[in-house]
Amino acid sequence: MTRRVEILRRATEVFSRQGVAQTSIEDIARAVGIKREGVYYYFSSREDILLEIILPQSRTLLFNFQNIAAGRAGVQERLHAAIRNHLESYNPGYLEMSVALREDHGLKKKNRGKEEARKMQELRRVWKDYTGLWMALVQEGQGTGQFDPALNPKMVAYGILGMCNWLSRWYHPDGDLTIGEIVETFFAMVSRGIALPAGEGEAGGEAGALALP
Amino acid sequence: MTRRVEILRRATEVFSRQGVAQTSIEDIARAVGIKREGVYYYFSSREDILLEIILPQSRTLLFNFQNIAAGRAGVQERLHAAIRNHLESYNPGYLEMSVALREDHGLKKKNRGKEEARKMQELRRVWKDYTGLWMALVQEGQGTGQFDPALNPKMVAYGILGMCNWLSRWYHPDGDLTIGEIVETFFAMVSRGIALPAGEGEAGGEAGALALP
Numbered sequence: 001m002t003r004r005v006e007i008l009r010r011a012t013e014v015f016s017r018q019g020v021a022q023t024s025i026e027d028i029a030r031a032v033g034i035k036r037e038g039v040y041y042y043f044s045s046r047e048d049i050l051l052e053i054i055l056p057q058s059r060t061l062l063f064n065f066q067n068i069a070a071g072r073a074g075v076q077e078r079l080h081a082a083i084r085n086h087l088e089s090y091n092p093g094y095l096e097m098s099v100a101l102r103e104d105h106g107l108k109k110k111n112r113g114k115e116e117a118r119k120m121q122e123l124r125r126v127w128k129d130y131t132g133l134w135m136a137l138v139q140e141g142q143g144t145g146q147f148d149p150a151l152n153p154k155m156v157a158y159g160i161l162g163m164c165n166w167l168s169r170w171y172h173p174d175g176d177l178t179i180g181e182i183v184e185t186f187f188a189m190v191s192r193g194i195a196l197p198a199g200e201g202e203a204g205g206e207a208g209a210l211a212l213p
Numbered sequence: 214m215t216r217r218v219e220i221l222r223r224a225t226e227v228f229s230r231q232g233v234a235q236t237s238i239e240d241i242a243r244a245v246g247i248k249r250e251g252v253y254y255y256f257s258s259r260e261d262i263l264l265e266i267i268l269p270q271s272r273t274l275l276f277n278f279q280n281i282a283a284g285r286a287g288v289q290e291r292l293h294a295a296i297r298n299h300l301e302s303y304n305p306g307y308l309e310m311s312v313a314l315r316e317d318h319g320l321k322k323k324n325r326g327k328e329e330a331r332k333m334q335e336l337r338r339v340w341k342d343y344t345g346l347w348m349a350l351v352q353e354g355q356g357t358g359q360f361d362p363a364l365n366p367k368m369v370a371y372g373i374l375g376m377c378n379w380l381s382r383w384y385h386p387d388g389d390l391t392i393g394e395i396v397e398t399f400f401a402m403v404s405r406g407i408a409l410p411a412g413e414g415e416a417g418g419e420a421g422a423l424a425l426p
Contacts, residue, residue, distance in 0.1 A: 019315065019316035020234075020316075021233075021234035021313065021316045022316055095312070096312050099308070099309050099312050100234065102232065103232035103233075103234045103235055148401075150401075151398055151401065151402065152390070152394070152398055154390070155390065155394070155395055155398040155399070156398070156402065158376075158379060158380075158383050159376040159379075159398070159399055159402055160376075161379060162375045162376040162377070162378065162379025162380075162382075163371075163372040163373075163375040163376050163379075164375070165375065165379060165382075166371060166372075166374060166375025166376075166378060166379065167371075167375075169375075169378075170371050177365070177367070177368065181365070181368070182368055185364055185365055185368040185369070185372070186368070186372060188361075188363075188364065188406070189364065189369065189372055189402075189403070189406035189407060190402070190406060192405055192406045192407075192408065192410065193401070193402035193403060193405045193406025193407075194402060194405075194406075195405065197405065198411055
């Protein structure tokens, strides 16, 4: 493990333990067992450290969804895979870290380094593209008659993201529920929740078909 | 408007504008146009101010749901009313404020006043009771055969809360979507999402009934 990676790993631990807002560069240096200059050799600020934790995770999330979207599986299978991808990448500190990042970023607007501004811009683009893929999947299912076209794809996409991201506030890895169980429950809720109601449209499902002569 | 209420109102504005973590008692005093002692006359700390913003809102949310739960409306109507209650109480700063509250609270564990500890305890109880009402509603619907008993009520409850709470991260009051539209979309997604699938059980719905001899 390189020193740089070690700093990021310890920083993640300290952030979760004592809260991001209460964590200084000194705290992170102490956790690694080095001087604060040693942290500044690799990272220019706490914002920079947060970006280096969140950005690679967000890139992976997007990359995996791009692969799912490009696959030949049906809309339902891709919905299932996308929910699994999101929940399996789940990082218990993500929500709090992104709140803190927004605050650090807002604070330093004027005297921020070019590199951090570039990374923040990339993070925003990754989030935008990721949300866009969710909306596109919903729209595709609406186009094929599998999902209800009356539902606004943006609200559906943010609804799913909300369900998944909220794990940060209630899920405990050593609790009684596994990520696998949550994937199945959320997939059941979402796929039925946005399905074209039986009897409506041509792809009304088996029950609808039974009503035809 | 009393001075106390004015401080709470200005504090909410400053928190939203510059982020809770970056807001000091001095900033709040400046926004009200008084000295910091004037703020300390009413509130013992930033944690205290956050509690006095979040606790009454949370109590109202719970109180309204208790009324909905005690009503004579059917399970679907109560689900609809509960989603509306949650989204109409939506406070764009709630998520960030509760993250900050957790951090302030963690930081001061040792030298906190009794009063703040009591309020924090009440807030935790309100949140617990509120989540409990959501789970109870799901279980009731499962008992009557309207909701799918295969779904874990806890995951369903947190799924709904996640959808609703996530508005903090994407909803803009002056954007193109109204809270009313979001209520209807989320209700459609959730009520269909957790309904007993057609054809299963006695309350399998119209389409299921058509398949019977």
